[in-house]
Amino acid sequence: MDPSRISLRPFNCSDVDEFLKWASDDRVTRYLRWNTIASREEALEYIEKVAIPHPWRQSICLDDRSIGYVSIRPESGDCRCRAPVGYAVSAEHWGQGIATIALKIAVSSVFKDFPDLVRLEALVEVENKGSQRVLEKVGFLKEGFLRKYGYCKGEIRDMFIYSFLSSDMFL
Ligand SMILES: CC(C)(COP(=O)(O)OP(=O)(O)OC[C@H]1O[C@@H](n2cnc3c(N)ncnc32)[C@H](O)[C@@H]1OP(=O)(O)O)[C@@H](O)C(=O)NCCC(=O)NCCS
Numbered sequence: 645m646d647p648s649r650i651s652l653r654p655f656n657c658s659d660v661d662e663f664l665k666w667a668s669d670d671r672v673t674r675y676l677r678w679n680t681i682a683s684r685e686e687a688l689e690y691i692e693k694v695a696i697p698h699p700w701r702q703s704i705c706l707d708d709r710s711i712g713y714v715s716i717r718p719e720s721g722d723c724r725c726r727a728p729v730g731y732a733v734s735a736e737h738w739g740q741g742i743a744t745i746a747l748k749i750a751v752s753s754v755f756k757d758f759p760d761l762v763r764l765e766a767l768v769e770v771e772n773k774g775s776q777r778v779l780e781k782v783g784f785l786k787e788g789f790l791r792k793y794g795y796c797k798g799e800i801r802d803m804f805i806y807s808f809l810s811s812d813m814f815l
Pocket residue numbers: 671672673674675676730731732733734737738739740741742743744745766767768769772773774775777778
């Protein structure tokens with residue numbers, strides 16, 4: 645994949661049809677905290693009420709067409725130094741390096757956007773090997789194994805925790 649074809653930008657309502665293509669796919673949402681989107685109306689409501697108001701939720705674009713997302717939401721108060729990271733890519737584009745390129749772009753800009761932010765965190769289900777590989781290729785450090793850490797799609801899951809600090813270097 646030519647990295648110049650990949651960009652990140654905020655969502656807008658005109659992304660609805662492209663967004664629905666990948667957000668309606670159970671393979672894409674399987675490990676995500678949000679459920680598969682079922683209709684165009686639901687997709688539009690999600691863009692308007694969740695994606696656009698979010699402090700840092702970017703559309704991963706291939707030639708400016710939405711094919712996924714990266715989301716980073718800094719916590720508040722004494723936890724404002726850290727932010728969880730989430731991302732997904734349309735299944736038709738898996739295995740082309742797109743999530744890795746997009747996450748590198750995100751990491752290189754988000755620390756400038758949030759001056760208090762020092763640490764990005766990613767929680768990954770043990771069986772989600774592709775996502776673990778993405779994090780490792782970007783330079784995240786695998787810090788540990790969290791037993792029965794949280795629910796995903798109604799089931800309590802074991803997870804790995806990864807982090808990337810503002811002082812870390814890209815691989
Ligand atoms: C995880 C996900 C974002 C990866 O996107 P992608 O664009 O295919 O990622 P990349 O192509 O940049 O890298 C994927 C890497 O994982 C590897 N991989 C994929 N499936 C794998 C598996 N089952 N076992 C081992 N490695 C695997 C690929 O070979 C590739 O590594 P390589 O470059 O060394 O060959 C994508 O599969 C996705 O959207 N999944 C559903 C949502 C999700 O899981 N999000 C993350 C939640 S933590």
